[in-house]
Amino acid sequence: MIIIYDGLIYASVLAVLCVGLTLTYKITSVPNFSHMAFAILGMYMALITSKVLGLSVYAALPLAFAASGLVSLLFYLAVIRILQKKKSSVISLIIATLAFDIFMIGVLNILADSIRNGFQVLSRDFTLRSTDIVLADGLPLVFVVSIAVLVGLALGLYYLLYRTNYGMRMRASIENETLARTLGIDTRLIFSMSWFLSGGLAGIAGVLMALWFQGDPSLAMIMLPSIFAGSIVGGFTSIYGAILGGLLVGLSEIIGTTALVDVFGYWIVQYRPIIPFIAMIATLLVLPGGLAQLVTIIRQRRLKGKNA
Amino acid sequence: MANEHDPACNDGTDCRDTDDSHAQADMHDHDNGDHDNNNNNDNDAVLDTTSSRPGSPAVYIKNLVCGYGKNRVLHNVDFSANTDELTAIVGSNGSGKSTLLKAIFGLCDITSGSIMARGKNITRVPTHDILKHGISYMAQRKNVFQELTLLENLSVVGGRANADQAMDHFPELKPFLGRPARTLSGGQRQLLAMAMMLINKPYVMLFDEPTAALSPKNADLIIAKIRKINEENNNCIVLVEQNVMQALNYCDRVYLLASGNVVYSGDPQVLLEDKDLASKYLGL
Amino acid sequence: MLSHEIIFVADLLAIFSVYLIINLSLNLEFGYAGVPNFGKVLAVATGAFVMGVLPFTLYGMIIDYGGLEPIDDNIQLVREINDYIALHPETAVGVFAITLIVAMVIGGILGLASAYPAIRLRGDYLAMTLLGFGEMIRIIGMNYTPLVGGTLGVSIPDMLSFVPNEYRFVAASLVLVGFAGLAYLLVSRFTKSPVGRLLRSVRDDEVTLQTLGRDHKKIKMKVLMLAGALGAVGGLLYASYVEGVVAFGYNRLNWTFLPFVMIIVGGLANNKGVLVGTFLFVVIRKLVIYYNDALDGMLPFDIIWLDYLALGGVMILVLIFRPHGIIPERPQKTRQLEKG
Ligand SMILES: Nc1ncnc2c1ncn2[C@@H]1O[C@H](COP(=O)(O)OP(=O)(O)O)[C@@H](O)[C@H]1O
Ligand SMILES: [Mg+2]
Numbered sequence: 001m002i003i004i005y006d007g008l009i010y011a012s013v014l015a016v017l018c019v020g021l022t023l024t025y026k027i028t029s030v031p032n033f034s035h036m037a038f039a040i041l042g043m044y045m046a047l048i049t050s051k052v053l054g055l056s057v058y059a060a061l062p063l064a065f066a067a068s069g070l071v072s073l074l075f076y077l078a079v080i081r082i083l084q085k086k087k088s089s090v091i092s093l094i095i096a097t098l099a100f101d102i103f104m105i106g107v108l109n110i111l112a113d114s115i116r117n118g119f120q121v122l123s124r125d126f127t128l129r130s131t132d133i134v135l136a137d138g139l140p141l142v143f144v145v146s147i148a149v150l151v152g153l154a155l156g157l158y159y160l161l162y163r164t165n166y167g168m169r170m171r172a173s174i175e176n177e178t179l180a181r182t183l184g185i186d187t188r189l190i191f192s193m194s195w196f197l198s199g200g201l202a203g204i205a206g207v208l209m210a211l212w213f214q215g216d217p218s219l220a221m222i223m224l225p226s227i228f229a230g231s232i233v234g235g236f237t238s239i240y241g242a243i244l245g246g247l248l249v250g251l252s253e254i255i256g257t258t259a260l261v262d263v264f265g266y267w268i269v270q271y272r273p274i275i276p277f278i279a280m281i282a283t284l285l286v287l288p289g290g291l292a293q294l295v296t297i298i299r300q301r302r303l304k305g306k307n308a
Numbered sequence: 309m310a311n312e313h314d315p316a317c318n319d320g321t322d323c324r325d326t327d328d329s330h331a332q333a334d335m336h337d338h339d340n341g342d343h344d345n346n347n348n349n350d351n352d353a354v355l356d357t358t359s360s361r362p363g364s365p366a367v368y369i370k371n372l373v374c375g376y377g378k379n380r381v382l383h384n385v386d387f388s389a390n391t392d393e394l395t396a397i398v399g400s401n402g403s404g405k406s407t408l409l410k411a412i413f414g415l416c417d418i419t420s421g422s423i424m425a426r427g428k429n430i431t432r433v434p435t436h437d438i439l440k441h442g443i444s445y446m447a448q449r450k451n452v453f454q455e456l457t458l459l460e461n462l463s464v465v466g467g468r469a470n471a472d473q474a475m476d477h478f479p480e481l482k483p484f485l486g487r488p489a490r491t492l493s494g495g496q497r498q499l500l501a502m503a504m505m506l507i508n509k510p511y512v513m514l515f516d517e518p519t520a521a522l523s524p525k526n527a528d529l530i531i532a533k534i535r536k537i538n539e540e541n542n543n544c545i546v547l548v549e550q551n552v553m554q555a556l557n558y559c560d561r562v563y564l565l566a567s568g569n570v571v572y573s574g575d576p577q578v579l580l581e582d583k584d585l586a587s588k589y590l591g592l
Numbered sequence: 593m594l595s596h597e598i599i600f601v602a603d604l605l606a607i608f609s610v611y612l613i614i615n616l617s618l619n620l621e622f623g624y625a626g627v628p629n630f631g632k633v634l635a636v637a638t639g640a641f642v643m644g645v646l647p648f649t650l651y652g653m654i655i656d657y658g659g660l661e662p663i664d665d666n667i668q669l670v671r672e673i674n675d676y677i678a679l680h681p682e683t684a685v686g687v688f689a690i691t692l693i694v695a696m697v698i699g700g701i702l703g704l705a706s707a708y709p710a711i712r713l714r715g716d717y718l719a720m721t722l723l724g725f726g727e728m729i730r731i732i733g734m735n736y737t738p739l740v741g742g743t744l745g746v747s748i749p750d751m752l753s754f755v756p757n758e759y760r761f762v763a764a765s766l767v768l769v770g771f772a773g774l775a776y777l778l779v780s781r782f783t784k785s786p787v788g789r790l791l792r793s794v795r796d797d798e799v800t801l802q803t804l805g806r807d808h809k810k811i812k813m814k815v816l817m818l819a820g821a822l823g824a825v826g827g828l829l830y831a832s833y834v835e836g837v838v839a840f841g842y843n844r845l846n847w848t849f850l851p852f853v854m855i856i857v858g859g860l861a862n863n864k865g866v867l868v869g870t871f872l873f874v875v876i877r878k879l880v881i882y883y884n885d886a887l888d889g890m891l892p893f894d895i896i897w898l899d900y901l902a903l904g905g906v907m908i909l910v911l912i913f914r915p916h917g918i919i920p921e922r923p924q925k926t927r928q929l930e931k932g
Contacts, residue, residue, distance in 0.1 A: 031716040033723070079908055087377070088915065090715050091628045095852060096911050098630070102849055103904025106897040113893030165463070172453045172464045179450060182413050183465050183504065184439035221844060225727055228720045270735035277724045284709070284717060 003258055005143050009212045011250025012146040016153060016205040017223075018230040018246035019239055020198035026237055027174050027194040029090070030080055033097040035227060036220040037104035038068040038199040042206025043215040044111055050128050051121040057128050057211055058145070064203035072199020073192060075100055080195075081188075101220065108217045125214045132211050142211040149204060150243065157239050170194075222273065226253065229276035233283045235292025244291050249276050365424075366391045366512045366544035367412065367443070372421035374411045380419065381407045382568045389512070389561070394538050394545045396555040396576070399565035400589065405548045406448055408565070409514045413438050413445050426511065442511035446518060448548075451501040454490035458500055461489055466507040474503045477537075495526035502533060512544045513537070520550055527551070531558070552590050556580055564589055600882070602765035608874045609765075609772035610830045611854065615866045616779045617822035618851045623861035623921075624783060624791045625815045627710045628719045630844075631726025632851055634706075635699045635823025636830070637842035641733055642695040643828045644746050644837035650687045651676070651749070666746050673749040681754035688751045688832075695828045696821040703820020707813040726848060733839030745838030748831065768829055775822060780863050782818070787811055792861055845900065853907045859917030868918055 021035045042064035049060035079096055088096075112123040133141040161167035173180040173187045180187050209215060226249060234245025257272045287293055365388040375381040381404045389395040397405045410416045412423055414435040423431045425441045433441070453461050458481060462471035475482060478499050484492065489500060498518055505513055515534060519527035535558060538545045549555035556562060556576040564572035564579060566589050572579050579585060614636055621629045648662035651673050660669045677684045709721045755763045782788050791811060827847075831837045850873065858869020877899075884895050910917070 031720065033719075079912070082912055086912075086915070088911070091719065092911055092915065094628065094630075094716065094719050095856070096908055098849060098852075099904045099907035099911070101904070102845060102900050103908070105845075106900025106904060109897040109900070110893045113897070117892045168456070168460050168464055172456060172460075175453050175455050176450055178415060178435075179447065179453065180464075181435040182415070182438070182445045182447070184436050184508075185464065186434075186436045221727070225720075225724045228724065232717070232720070267735075271731065273731050274728060277728055280724060281709075281721065284713060284721065288713075288717075 001138070003254065005140065005212070007251050007254035009143055009146045009208065010254055011247045012150040013205045013208050014223075014226060014230050014250035015150055015243045015246030016201050016208075017227045018234060018242040019153060019157070020201040020205075021227055021231050022234065022236055022239065022242035023194050023201075024076075024198045025231070027170070028076070028080070028084075028191050030084075030093050030097065031090070032198070033094055033224065034075070034101035034104060035198070035202055036224050037101050037108065038072050038202035039206035039209065039223075040108050040215075040217055040220050041068045041071060041104070042203030043210045043219075044108060044115070044123075044206075045203065046128060046207040046210040047115065047121070047123060047126060047215065050131055052115065052119050057131055057207065058141075060207045061204055064207045065200040066203075068203025068206070069196040069200030071104075072202070073196040075199075076192060076195035081191075105217055105220055108220075112217060125216050126210070127212070127214050128210050129212055140212070142208060146208050146212075149208065153201070154240070154243055161239070225273060225280070226250070226276040229280035229283075232280050233290050235290030237289075238292045241290055241292040241295075249279050252279065365389065366426055367546065368424040369408075369411075370422050370424075372408075372411060372423065373419040374407065374416050374421070375419070376416055380568070381416070382411065384421070385565075385568070385570055387563060387570065387573075389544050389546045391511070391544045392538075392542050393560040394535065394547060394558065396559035396562045397546065397548045397565060398552045398555060398562060398590065403565040404568040405565055406516050407568075409445060409516050409546065409548060412443065412514060439508060439510075442508075443514065444505040444508060444510035444512070445514045446498075446501050446505050446516060448516040448520065452489045452492075452497055452504065455488055457486050457488055458492075459485045461500060461504055462507060465504050470507045474507045477506060477533075478503045495522055495529065498522065498526075498530050499533070502530070502537075506537070509541075510543065512546070515545070515547045517548050517550055599761065600878075602762050604874060604878050606765040606768045606833050607878065608871060609768035610826050610833065611851065611874055612772045612867065612870045613775045613829065614823055614826035614847070615851050615855050615858075615870050616775055616863065617819040617826065619855050619861065619863065619866050620779060620783075620815055620819040620822070622852075623855065623866075624788060625710075625812050625819075627706070627722075627812075627816065628715065629706065629722050629819075630719050630848055630852075631706070631722040631724070631729075632823060633726040633842050633844060633847035634722075634729045635702055635820045636827035636847045637729050637733055637839070638699050638702055639695045639824030639827030639829075640831035640837050640842065641729075641827075641839075642698060642824070643691055643831040644748055646691045646694055647673070647687050647749050647751075650690060651683075654683055663746060670747045670749050674753040677749060677751065677753035679754075684751045684754065692825065692828060695824040699824025700817040700821040703816040703818070703823075704813060706820070707816040710816060711809055711812060723844075723848075726844065730839065730842055733842065745836055745840070747836045750835050751832060764833055768833060771825065771829055775825070776863065776867070779822075783861075783863060791815060845903070849907075850903065853903055853910075855917075856907070857910050857914075857917055859919035859921060861921045862917070862919055865917050865919035865921075872918075 017035065017039060020038075021032060024030055024032050024035075042060070045064035045067055046057050046060040049055045049063060050057045079100065080093065083093055083096055115121050115123040129140075129142075135141055135144065159167075161171055169180070169185050170190050170193075172183075173185055173190045177187050206215075209219075227246070230246035230249040231242055232245070233249055234241030234243070236242075253272055253275045256275050257269055260268045283290055289296070367387070367389045369385065369387040372382055372385045372387070373380060385404075385408065387408065397408060399405050407416055411418060412425075412430075414433065418431060421431070422429060425443055428441060430438060430441055430443075438445075453464065456464065459471060462474055465471075475485075481496065481499055481503065484496070489497065492500060502518070513534075518530050518534065522530065531554070534545060534547065537543070547555065547559065556579065559576050561574065562572070562576040562579055563570055564585065571589060572582075572585055579590075614632065617635070618629060618632050621627045621632075645662075648669070655673070655676055657669060657672075660672070662669060706722060706725065709718055713721060750760075752760050752763055752767070790808075827842075854869040854873045855866050856869070857872065858867070859865025880899065880902075888895055
């Protein structure tokens with residue numbers, strides 16, 4: 001049972017993170033190497049809510065969403081927008097996000113140290129699993145919530161993008177920013193929104209992580225290749241690709257490692273991060289457009305079939 | 309002269325154009341010296357009544373220097389287009405025709421100069437607010453959202469109700485409303501882009517080569533539509549056209565650009581009769 | 593005993609030399625070949641790991657270890673080898689030379705491996721892939737105990753054991769300075785050559801990159817090989833200088849991010865800029881560490897994290913306000929010729 005919890009919670013969290021990464025990449029063309037920092041911030045919001053304020057961890061969900069969203073928005077407005085105005089290259093933008101990641105790792109570790117020293121709370125390699133509510137049959141609430149968040153995200157984004165005027169403008173701005181602007185759409189607002197949303201979602205992912213796994217600032221570095229892998233497998237262009245890619249990479253990390261342990265022994269667990277890396281390389285070599293490209297190919301085949 | 313205060317002129321590089329000033333002076337003679345814009349000051353321009361039809365400048369550009377990054381494309385361009393009129397911009401490839409339209413929408417970097425629309429200075433207005441000043445723009449390429457349906461393309465601009473209204477002018481498009489724009493033919497796509505322009509009932513409409521890459525039949529259809537819009541709405545239309553001969557026949561006024569300078573502006577018939585200019589810049 | 597000042601300067605020069613070599617190599621990759629190697633740590637760690645393994649193997653052929661194991665009986669074995677080196681300096685030179693060559697070869701191969709994606713992937717995907725490469729080697733190094741002792745790390749023999757105690761520290765520092773000088777000459781010569789200029793001319797041009805002819809590709813591969821080998825030398829020298837390898841220390845901050853900060857602040861595609869940027873940051877960091885003790889205990893957190901804030905912050909400010917560094921890249925001679 002535990003492997004199912006492990007696998008699905010991790011995969012859902014990863015999928016939420018991939019959606020956020022894909023969102024800002026697709027909308028503002030920035031591969032955000034500091035995306036994990038927003039998740040770790042959410043993790044510490046969970047720790048503060050639960051151990052310092054004494055509230056339910058779930059109260060941290062809106063708090064983490066707001067906090068991570070705001071930090072992400074600020075980073076976009078204060079750094080990324082300025083660099084983009086100066087027509088910096090994509091590599092310069094990446095370096096800026098890496099720099100922000102390093103900066104945030106400093107901030108988060110200071111936060112961790114301060115929590116420990118100020119409130120005598122374990123703030124590294126901590127887990128809030130014991131504070132979670134257990135439903136019938138030992139089913140942890142976080143399991144249900146993780147999946148609910150992912151499903152809600154998928155439906156919510158579908159509704160936002162395809163059923164609202166705002167979403168329509170978002171899609172328009174993604175496809176052709178210049179045209180959108182000449183037609184009166186304030187794309188700055190839409191781009192800012194995407195960073196807020198992306199950061200906020202990462203914050204929520206962080207809270208969920210803390211409820212099941214061990215939370216630590218070092219996760220920022222460890223998990224980054226996994227969310228790149230998930231997003232690339234998904235194609236880095238569509239929200240649904242990101243969800244599928246995240247789930248796929250997340251599940252193969254957990255289940256793949258467990259399977260390998262059965263064959264090779266426990267030591268192989270240490271090498272788990274190699275799995276997403278392989279997934280990423282394989283995708284880039286075989287199908288650089290990821291699952292999204294696969295869908296397009298299948299669609300075209302079917303069209304051809306019909307025509308023939 | 310305004311030029312003395314133009315920062316771009318101080319380094320001496322951007323104010324060459326002496327050859328072109330000659331050209332303009334020459335044209336002055338052809339025009340009987342009564343209205344050439346390049347030599348007018350602001351007041352005259354506002355009171356300009358010499359065109360074939362009555363009109364006042366809906367767009368008025370003075371001493372515009374602009375380009376992309378450090379690369380200057382337009383050098384001290386003066387331009388005006390009147391209400392009621394169809395103004396054509398012609399010139400060889402790369403002469404800066406598209407850049408002139410882009411400048412109005414803030415899509416290139418403006419070094420100096422001013423752009424006025426119906427008396428308001430819009431030089432530094434952000435791109436997404438230009439529409440509010442009653443101006444709409446159709447880009448040379450990529451002028452519809454490929455992945456959005458036709459209806460969505462129209463709704464993006466002004467909501468559903470306006471979309472339906474705009475469709476009245478384009479019955480050709482009605483059967484395809486639910487399809488993504490990428491499934492349209494080239495001509496249909498241009499029609500859609502035009503429909504999108506019309507939604508906000510613009511006072512000024514800028515078209516950048518709307519007939520490029522269309523079959524002659526489709527091109528004629530598009531031009532006919534544009535002329536009809538002009539007749540019905542009495543608005544100001546600025547049209548960049550490849551097909552010079554045709555454009556000169558139906559426009560009320562023409563600007564001829566060469567390497568980022570206006571080398572002629574005024575009556576299209578006069579330009580046609582000027583063998584020097586016509587052969588030098590238009591290959592006629 | 594050596595005075596404090598001498599130790600301070602010698603240490604400064606040694607660290608400066610290590611970073612100079614690594615930064616020259618990164619500048620070759622990023623500044624000249626346009627390959628954003630966010631996995632720089634890969635080559636550096638490779639050099640260090642070779643230094644952590646090979647000398648034990650080689651000395652095992654010369655001396656009888658008497659059943660002692662490099663990892664398990666690490667300290668004892670290192671002491672025995674050091675004693676042997678003190679009596680037979682010539683073996684140290686030989687072992688060091690072989691280790692160096694092996695490290696360079698492996699570094700070069702890894703550089704060649706990174707050329708595969710570098711030629712095929714566009715900038716952002718390449719950056720992610722190379723970052724992933726770097727993480728992989730760290731994970732393997734940290735977990736594969738037989739390599740360099742896993743998380744605990746290993747001590748390694750001091751190849752300068754034959755130098756009298758009081759001079760050894762300065763000697764080590766001088767050896768490193770010598771290597772750095774050599775690397776600087778080598779790289780300068782390369783970048784001034786027609787091949788170096790050609791590289792720079794195709795660097796920023798995505799279109800050209802896509803259509804790179806076979807010759808260009810070959811040049812790019814060679815540059816990445818050279819840079820990989822050079823990066824490994826940097827890591828090897830660092831490991832031999834600190835006389836140990838702890839895989840944990842080969843992280844992204846110190847061996848990827850910091851080099852990027854140094855070369856961007858100094859000025860890309862400009863070896864003098866690299867020299868200045870490297871010197872600036874090594875001095876600042878050294879001073880910060882020197883005065884750390886004064887601050888320690890006054891703050892409610894570990895002082896090391898201020899380092900992160902400062903480096904991240906400085907990098908962002910430089911990107912915004914001084915994107916071309918202190919010494920900007922000079923316009924290319926070839927272009928001037930065209931205009932003239
Ligand atoms: N986005 C751009 N960036 C840089 N230069 C451009 C850009 N667009 C056009 N140019 C340059 O500006 C000049 C004028 O282009 P344009 O206005 O498109 O000419 P036209 O529409 O008359 O063919 C050309 O030399 C062209 O190379
Ligand atoms: Mg054009």
